[in-house]
Amino acid sequence: MAIEITSKYLAVNKGFSKQSEKYDEEDAANPILQIWRTQVYDHVDSFIKPSSSILELNSGTGIDAVRFTKQGHNVHCVELSDGMVHEIKKKIELNNLKSSLTVQQLSYECLEEVTGKYDYVFSNFGGLNCSNKLTKITQHFHRLLKPGGIITWVIMPPICLWEISWIFKGHFKNGLRRFHKNGVMAHLEGQYFMTYYYSLNDLKKAFGKSFTLLKCEGLGALSPPPSANNFPIKHPKIYSALARLDKQLRNHFPFNRWADHIVATFQMKE
Ligand SMILES: C[S@@+](CC[C@H](N)C(=O)[O-])C[C@H]1O[C@@H](n2cnc3c(N)ncnc32)[C@H](O)[C@@H]1O
Structure with a gap:
């Protein structure tokens, strides 16, 4: 049975529930998203130990x-x-994954309701941008992580060069939307809810001194985001060139911080 979602989360629940019906189909059909997922998997695979327990x-x-x-x-x-x-x-x-995959319907801002100890905490593709305060989440990690536990978050930062370039097409409001410190109203499937953008420094502050940054890389620093899914079809050569540049630059400042999403990995000090 579904949990009772408080009014704070109602629009998020409705919007994403509507999206869930077509989510996998749209994900599979989007070439940029597929490339991004592979990049995220390569990143995680370089840190995760065999047979890990992941939250x-x-x-x-x-x-x-x-x-x-x-x-x-x-x-x-x-x-x-x-x-x-x-x-x-x-x-x-x-x-047939009952023994290896479980699900708990819950907000990540209520992790006090999660039990167990984990080797790895993972969050992909900006889900955490719906939170207005990342310490609501990180405050639980000392209890939930095993010693030396690792966290990889894929989150949207405030500076995204591709989006800023919209200014030159006259879209000032959208081009600058990520700079709003107090969040921006997002629109999904007829629902409106607040989203917040976090820099690598914001993440470092939320994790605090007992976590070390292991790596941060950019996703879509110069190449277009998944919403421009026709770009690789219409402009294959330009897309390939931008994707190649991304690959060379994504681990280096500022392109490991200025991107559509950043993939940041922290480790809890033992
Ligand atoms: C853009 S989707 C990403 C989903 C998935 N990580 C992926 O890579 O396909 C964002 C997800 O965050 C979930 N979400 C948003 N706010 C949440 C919250 N407070 N607690 C738990 N999940 C939340 C949404 O329901 C949605 O499934």
């Missing part, structure tokens, strides 16, 4: 969770939306 926040329909279970890891998903949770449950049944 995945805002897991959506469970695309990454299923992939991790297939790699031999165990995954516990925390996801808010009714529709997304329904999709994960379908995947658990369909792939």
Whole structure:
């Protein structure tokens, strides 16, 4: 049975539940998203130990969770939306994953309700940008992580060169939207809710001194975001050139901080 979602999360739940019906289909059909997921997997695979226990926040329909279970890891998903949770449950049944994949319908801002100890905490594709205060989440990591535990968050930062370039097309409001310190109203499937953008420095502050930054890389520092999914088809040569540049620059300042998303990995000091 679905949990009772408080009014604070109602619009997020409704918007993402509506999106959940077509989420996997649209994800699979989007070439940029596929490339980005591979980049995120390469990043995580370079840190994660075999047979790890993963706590995945805002897991959506469970695309990454299923992939991790297939790699031999165990995954516990925390996801808010009714529709997304329904999709994960379908995947658990369909792939016979009851012993390696579980889901808890919950906001990641209520992690006091999660039990167990994990090797890895993972969050992909900006789900955490719905939180107005990252310490609501990080405050639980000392209890939830095993010694030396690792966290990888894929989150949207305030500076995205591709979006800023919209200014030159006259779209000032959208081009500068990420700079609003107090958040921006997002619109999804007829629902409106606040989103917040976080720099690597904001992440460092939220994790505090007992966590070390291991790596940060950019996703889409120069190449277009998934919403421009026709770009690689219309301009294959330009897209390839930008993607090649991204690959060379994404681990270097400022392109490991100025991008559509950043992939940041921290480790808890032992
Ligand atoms: C853009 S989707 C990303 C889903 C998934 N990580 C992926 O890579 O496909 C964002 C997800 O964050 C979830 N979400 C937003 N706010 C949340 C919260 N407070 N607690 C848990 N999940 C949340 C949404 O329901 C949605 O499934």
